[in-house]
Amino acid sequence: MPKLRGSILLVDDEEKILKALGRALREAGHEVVETASARQAQKLLGERTFDLFIVDNVMPEKSGLELIREYVGSTSDGRGAVGLGPSEDRAQIVMMTAHATVESAIEAMKLGAFDYLQKPFEIDELLVVVRRALDLQRLRTEYRYLLSERDEQFDHYGIIGASRAMGEVIQRAELVAETKSTVLITGETGTGKELVARAIHDRSAQRDMPLIKVNCAAIPETLLESELFGHVRGAFTGAVGTKKGKFALADGGTIFLDEIGTMSLTLQSKLLRVLQEREFEPLGAERTERVDLRVIAATNRDLRQMVSDGKFQEDLFYRLNVIPIAIPPLRERREDIPPLVEHFLRKHAQRTGRRIERIDEGVLADLQQYDWPGNVRELENTIERAVVLTPGPVVTSRAISIVGAASPQATGLPSLKLRQNIEWVERETIRRALENAGGVKKDAAELMGISQRALSYYLAKYRID
Ligand SMILES: Nc1ncnc2c1ncn2[C@@H]1O[C@H](COP(=O)(O)OP(=O)(O)OP(=O)(O)O)[C@@H](O)[C@H]1O
Ligand SMILES: [Mg+2]
Numbered sequence: 001m002p003k004l005r006g007s008i009l010l011v012d013d014e015e016k017i018l019k020a021l022g023r024a025l026r027e028a029g030h031e032v033v034e035t036a037s038a039r040q041a042q043k044l045l046g047e048r049t050f051d052l053f054i055v056d057n058v059m060p061e062k063s064g065l066e067l068i069r070e071y072v073g074s075t076s077d078g079r080g081a082v083g084l085g086p087s088e089d090r091a092q093i094v095m096m097t098a099h100a101t102v103e104s105a106i107e108a109m110k111l112g113a114f115d116y117l118q119k120p121f122e123i124d125e126l127l128v129v130v131r132r133a134l135d136l137q138r139l140r141t142e143y144r145y146l147l148s149e150r151d152e153q154f155d156h157y158g159i160i161g162a163s164r165a166m167g168e169v170i171q172r173a174e175l176v177a178e179t180k181s182t183v184l185i186t187g188e189t190g191t192g193k194e195l196v197a198r199a200i201h202d203r204s205a206q207r208d209m210p211l212i213k214v215n216c217a218a219i220p221e222t223l224l225e226s227e228l229f230g231h232v233r234g235a236f237t238g239a240v241g242t243k244k245g246k247f248a249l250a251d252g253g254t255i256f257l258d259e260i261g262t263m264s265l266t267l268q269s270k271l272l273r274v275l276q277e278r279e280f281e282p283l284g285a286e287r288t289e290r291v292d293l294r295v296i297a298a299t300n301r302d303l304r305q306m307v308s309d310g311k312f313q314e315d316l317f318y319r320l321n322v323i324p325i326a327i328p329p330l331r332e333r334r335e336d337i338p339p340l341v342e343h344f345l346r347k348h349a350q351r352t353g354r355r356i357e358r359i360d361e362g363v364l365a366d367l368q369q370y371d372w373p374g375n376v377r378e379l380e381n382t383i384e385r386a387v388v389l390t391p392g393p394v395v396t397s398r399a400i401s402i403v404g405a406a407s408p409q410a411t412g413l414p415s416l417k418l419r420q421n422i423e424w425v426e427r428e429t430i431r432r433a434l435e436n437a438g439g440v441k442k443d444a445a446e447l448m449g450i451s452q453r454a455l456s457y458y459l460a461k462y463r464i465d
Pocket of ligand 2: 193194258
């Protein structure tokens with residue numbers, strides 16, 4: 001276990017003890033501020049933060065218990081506390097006491113002290129208590145940090161953008177989060193539909209309940225119904241057990257129906273009923289289940305067009321399209337590109353441990369020109385690759401390869417770029433074929449004119465599932 005060093009305020013009116021304990025703590029590697037005066041201690045506590053406050057109880061100016069009471073009072077109501085909230089930077093407290101005053105020690109514990117030491121004690125005993133107190137203090141600091149980070153993420157929902165269009169998307173997501181209304185998120189592939197769906201759930205009153213995602217395109221038609229509504233044993237060949245459906249799992253929370261445009265007309269009618277009645281029957285079951293949840297659906301298809309083509313039920317469309325959120329493609333909000341680039345650079349530099357300071361301005365201009373058919377996902381992939389390929393602190397055109405961006409000055413590493421471009425095209429082609437085939441591999445392979453075995457190879461290569 002690594003040695004944990006902390007800042008300690010040590011208070012004892014008996015100079016000899018003060019010196020001895022101070023020395024021992026310093027030898028153990030801690031930063032120690034010591035004082036024999038309770039007044040001075042009070043002043044110090046108001047001026048700066050400590051990890052640990054060790055105080056003797058019986059002192060002439062003020063008792064240790066009084067000091068503790070004042071300190072706890074000043075940090076819990078926010079007065080004199082540094083930082084954001086109650087107990088924000090409050091030190092752990094350890095009281096030293098002679099046998100006769102153990103009652104005050106217990107009083108101190110009630111006030112929130114970490115522990116007490118009964119005099120006389122061995123130095124080792126002190127060191128153990130100190131280490132445990134500092135451990136706890138470190139956990140508390142980390143926990144607080146995580147909380148603040150989480151709050152920050154909720155504030156921005158992890159959605160980066162500077163454009164008016166994204167501002168409106170965020171605003172609408174915020175407003176709808178407060179309701180339980182059904183939301184339909186539309187946008188091209190990679191525009192951030194799932195990100196927005198999660199943001200809505202995370203902001204809602206149901207955020208502690210589950211968000212259950214169903215990718216309607218990835219599940220074969222024959223299984224989707226039981227996936228959504230569950231089944232009982234023997235409901236169909238192969239139904240060996242009873243299984244809860246996603247609707248039941250999401251009860252109380254949110255169900256996210258991704259790629260809703262790929263759902264068959266039959267299943268669409270069943271879904272319509274759940275949306276209308278909030279009830280359904282698991283496959284093969286005689287009972288009806290009721291659910292209380294929010295539905296968020298997403299699609300990159302034009303559902304209105306599908307309705308006119310007879311491929312999507314009109315009633316279902318209106319049931320889903322209660323609160324529409326349309327995310328524009330990245331090429332229609334190019335102002336978002338620089339902050340996104342910045343965000344992804346930082347994210348992937350951190351992830352890979354690279355020291356990347358910035359991106360060459362010419363390169364950024366190129367990125368802003370490009371049309372990004374794969375939208376934010378493609379931009380992120382491009383930046384991730386660039387971070388991996390960049391040795392120095394500045395990302396230059398050598399590390400950037402974007403499909404179709406015929407940048408004349410991009411001369412570096414042509415073969416590498418070619419390969420990456422080909423890989424990107426392959427991966428996107430497969431993704432789209434799968435999507436168009438409603439997730440059925442056989443059909444996707446046929447669409448691309450390759451064998452199913454070849455498709456399996458590519459799926460493994462690009463880790464697509
Ligand atoms: N505005 C944004 N800020 C930060 N990251 C974003 C933003 N938009 C998208 N991303 C990131 O881009 C990737 C793709 O986003 P997401 O999966 O939400 O897209 P999608 O619209 O659901 O795509 P598809 O239709 O292909 O499923 C994710 O990693 C997401 O975190
Ligand atoms: Mg998605």
